[in-house]
Amino acid sequence: MEKFEDVESFLKSVDEISQLVEDLRSSDAEAQQKAMEKADCYITSLTEPCRTKINKTTINTNPPPLPPSITPQSETPENFIKIMEMDAEERRVRKAANVKKAIAFKDKGNEAYAQEDYETAVKYYSDGLAEIKDMQPLYTNRAQAYIKLGKYNEAISDCEWALKCNERCIKAYLHMGKAYLGLMKYNEARGCFEKIQEIQPGKEKIVKEYLTQVDLEKEKETQAIKAKEEFDKGERKATTVVELLEKLSKPGQIALYYCGGLEILSQALTDCTGQTLFRLNNGFSIITSNVTVRSCLLEKTNDPESRELCVSVLKLWRRVCCGNDENQKLLMTCPVTTQSIVHLASSEHDEVAKECLALLSVYSEIPRGRHLAIESLDLNMLVRNLMVCVSKPKKQQENTAVSILQNFATESRFCIQLRNVLTDSVILPVTTILKNVNTSNQHILPSLISGLGCLARDDVIRHKLAHDPDCWKAFLVAVRTCIASEYREILYPLLGLIMNLSTVTSPVVQELSVSLCDSCVDLLRHNDEGIITRATGVLSTVLPQSSQAVQHVIQREMVKTMCRLLKGTGQTATKYAIKTLTVCTAASHLAREKLVNSDKKLSILRCLLSSSCDEMVSGNAALCLAHCLDLEGVASDLLGTDIVLLLLRQAAGDAKRTAVQQNAAIALGKLCRCEPRHMSKLRELHGLEILQSCVKLIS
Numbered sequence: 001m002e003k004f005e006d007v008e009s010f011l012k013s014v015d016e017i018s019q020l021v022e023d024l025r026s027s028d029a030e031a032q033q034k035a036m037e038k039a040d041c042y043i044t045s046l047t048e049p050c051r052t053k054i055n056k057t058t059i060n061t062n063p064p065p066l067p068p069s070i071t072p073q074s075e076t077p078e079n080f081i082k083i084m085e086m087d088a089e090e091r092r093v094r095k096a097a098n099v100k101k102a103i104a105f106k107d108k109g110n111e112a113y114a115q116e117d118y119e120t121a122v123k124y125y126s127d128g129l130a131e132i133k134d135m136q137p138l139y140t141n142r143a144q145a146y147i148k149l150g151k152y153n154e155a156i157s158d159c160e161w162a163l164k165c166n167e168r169c170i171k172a173y174l175h176m177g178k179a180y181l182g183l184m185k186y187n188e189a190r191g192c193f194e195k196i197q198e199i200q201p202g203k204e205k206i207v208k209e210y211l212t213q214v215d216l217e218k219e220k221e222t223q224a225i226k227a228k229e230e231f232d233k234g235e236r237k238a239t240t241v242v243e244l245l246e247k248l249s250k251p252g253q254i255a256l257y258y259c260g261g262l263e264i265l266s267q268a269l270t271d272c273t274g275q276t277l278f279r280l281n282n283g284f285s286i287i288t289s290n291v292t293v294r295s296c297l298l299e300k301t302n303d304p305e306s307r308e309l310c311v312s313v314l315k316l317w318r319r320v321c322c323g324n325d326e327n328q329k330l331l332m333t334c335p336v337t338t339q340s341i342v343h344l345a346s347s348e349h350d351e352v353a354k355e356c357l358a359l360l361s362v363y364s365e366i367p368r369g370r371h372l373a374i375e376s377l378d379l380n381m382l383v384r385n386l387m388v389c390v391s392k393p394k395k396q397q398e399n400t401a402v403s404i405l406q407n408f409a410t411e412s413r414f415c416i417q418l419r420n421v422l423t424d425s426v427i428l429p430v431t432t433i434l435k436n437v438n439t440s441n442q443h444i445l446p447s448l449i450s451g452l453g454c455l456a457r458d459d460v461i462r463h464k465l466a467h468d469p470d471c472w473k474a475f476l477v478a479v480r481t482c483i484a485s486e487y488r489e490i491l492y493p494l495l496g497l498i499m500n501l502s503t504v505t506s507p508v509v510q511e512l513s514v515s516l517c518d519s520c521v522d523l524l525r526h527n528d529e530g531i532i533t534r535a536t537g538v539l540s541t542v543l544p545q546s547s548q549a550v551q552h553v554i555q556r557e558m559v560k561t562m563c564r565l566l567k568g569t570g571q572t573a574t575k576y577a578i579k580t581l582t583v584c585t586a587a588s589h590l591a592r593e594k595l596v597n598s599d600k601k602l603s604i605l606r607c608l609l610s611s612s613c614d615e616m617v618s619g620n621a622a623l624c625l626a627h628c629l630d631l632e633g634v635a636s637d638l639l640g641t642d643i644v645l646l647l648l649r650q651a652a653g654d655a656k657r658t659a660v661q662q663n664a665a666i667a668l669g670k671l672c673r674c675e676p677r678h679m680s681k682l683r684e685l686h687g688l689e690i691l692q693s694c695v696k697l698i699s
Contacts, residue, residue, distance in 0.1 A: 095132070102128040102135050113145055121145040136165035136172070143175040147182065155179040168199050177210060186218045212368070220326045227276035240268045241277045249286045255305040258292060262312040266319050275324045283320070287313060288334045297340035299347065307349050314344070314355035322362050328369055332376040342378050346385035350397070353389065357400040364407035374413050380421045387429035390444060402447040409454035419460045426455065427465070431474035437481045442490060449493040456500055466504035472512050479519045488528055495534035502541040513546035521556050529570070536565065536576040543583045550587045558584055559594040566604050575617050578608060582620040585627040592628050600637050602628060609646040615660050618650055622663035626670050635675035643671065644681045651691065665691060
């Protein structure tokens with residue numbers, strides 16, 4: 001602190017002297033005189049000796065040569081200032097050269113770090129700091145390398161220096177938090193990570209991950225301490241785990257020996273203490289390093305004893321990993337484990353596949369487990385094998401496989417890795433199943449379709465699904481089969497998926513639009529309101545892509561059906577129905593005539609304008625009304641109604657979507673143009689002023 005105060009005092013003096021020099025150079029004689037007086041006073045005040053015990057004065061032993069015009073004898077203020085400027089310029093040049101050298105050392109250090117040569121990286125970063133002491137990236141980079149070497153205290157020191165260079169340095173707090181975590185100082189680590197969020201609130205997600213890691217490491221230490229205490233006390237359930245591991249470590253035994261030992265060990269793992277002792281006593285390596293166990297896991301032998309041993313290992317791993325993050329992490333570090341887990345998921349032996357899926361299910365149920373599996377497993381092969389399980393006529397395996405797929409589909413990294421293999425891994429097996437819906441697979445299809453919907457949250461996957469012809473043909477076949485067989489539990493998620501994918505404009509949708517809409521029109525007579533709502537939703541997304549489909553559904557009395565739905569359905573169905581009706585009236589003169597003939601005063605549309613709180617419904621109602629005003633006599637039929645007031649309210653509203661105001665203003669303009677007598681009501685309501693404010697919204 002004493003050194004720091006000296007530096008602060010020095011910097012303050014530099015600022016004062018710099019100001020005096022500027023005043024001495026002033027063209028104003030009075031200002032120069034005052035500066036000289038201040039300088040004399042300042043020199044006189046320097047009577048107290050410096051507190052430092054070390055003479056820190058640096059003598060420039062090789063000063064720049066004086067210009068011919070300046071001689072040692074010409075000691076004037078002007079000459080002094082010129083000498084100071086020359087010295088400052090020389091220092092600036094020298095510092096720039098040092099910075100250049102430091103950057104070169106930093107780049108070399110980064111190369112060494114990328115090659116995992118952390119000792120060399122530290123050396124280069126140190127060489128850079130020898131050139132210039134206040135380069136923050138050199139400190140944070142060296143701290144990162146120190147962490148890799150396990151030198152946590154050195155890393156913390158570097159991070160503290162980096163924060164002196166930049167008190168808001170995110171990397172410094174990040175590496176300092178990691179170093180404290182390595183030293184098992186959890187409160188300090190938590191404080192560092194929380195500081196990141198304080199500086200940059202947008203880093204909330206990554207900070208949450210690091211805070212979770214702090215909690216997990218703290219829990220890991222607590223588990224280890226508790227397990228050791230119970231073992232030292234001679235608790236039977238603790239000593240049993242260690243004894244069994246010692247017996248299982250014997251090489252060269254027959255498969256049944258290991259199988260029996262693993263079964264007993266599984267039964268002994270009744271709590272977290274048992275799981276922790278298994279980990280602390282190298283349980284994972286004891287099993288995976290055993291030649292007999294490895295052979296059965298990779299299915300190199302096909303005898304019943306090996307299959308039974310394989311089941312025992314998988315069952316033990318599930319018991320060891322259930323609810324234990326550290327054990328889950330360790331299990332995923334072994335190549336034999338990661339290879340066998342993926343491979344055994346589609347084993348021909350039902351009991352092996354069942355236990356493997358149960359283990360995968362443990363990983364899929366929590367975010368941390370999913371992240372570990374995504375980073376470690378061959379996801380392409382995993383998804384292929386899960387789909388093989390779905391295709392098998394074994395209900396329990398099918399349900400577990402689909403559940404695992406659904407859980408993993410919630411992770412964006414999982415979806416990203418599936419993008420390039422989507423057709424072979426997912427679309428092909430799913431479409432095969434959808435084209436063959438029957439009583440044997442109907443129970444699994446709702447979950448499978450929901451899983452596909454989860455994958456479709458990814459924009460790239462949704463785009464691929466929306467443009468895949470086989471996918472849409474399978475949807476169409478499945479819809480028709482479900483209608484014929486009354487599989488309503490499949491129709492509901494299937495229609496939702498079709499509605500989601502048809503929001504993407506696609507030539508395939510356009511080609512099959514008539515058939516899709518035809519099936520949806522049939523479903524509008526269904527006795528399940530949920531299915532009617534979703535069928536209407538599909539019509540609202542498919543019809544805008546095909547004028548041919550619009551003409552087809554109008555011939556099938558679509559206008560009449562939508563009017564019926566608008567009179568007595570829920571909010572969601574109303575939203576889909578008014579959009580469908582608007583699409584039809586926009587594309588077809590016949591649709592407008594059918595609507596007006598069934599409702600001369602357009603009471604349905606007026607009701608939506610007056611009562612709906614949904615902006616999409618109000619906007620489409622106004623647009624649909626504007627379409628109908630193109631017909632002769634419609635505006636006159638609306639005389640004496642509240643139409644002017646309703647449209648003015650929408651045009652003057654504070655809708656977040658300006659399209660609502662725009663549609664209402666356009667409809668109001670059409671109304672008055674077609675029937676001038678509406679103008680008197682418009683003037684009475686000060687409507688011209690309102691329309692004037694809406695002109696900017698009308699294209």
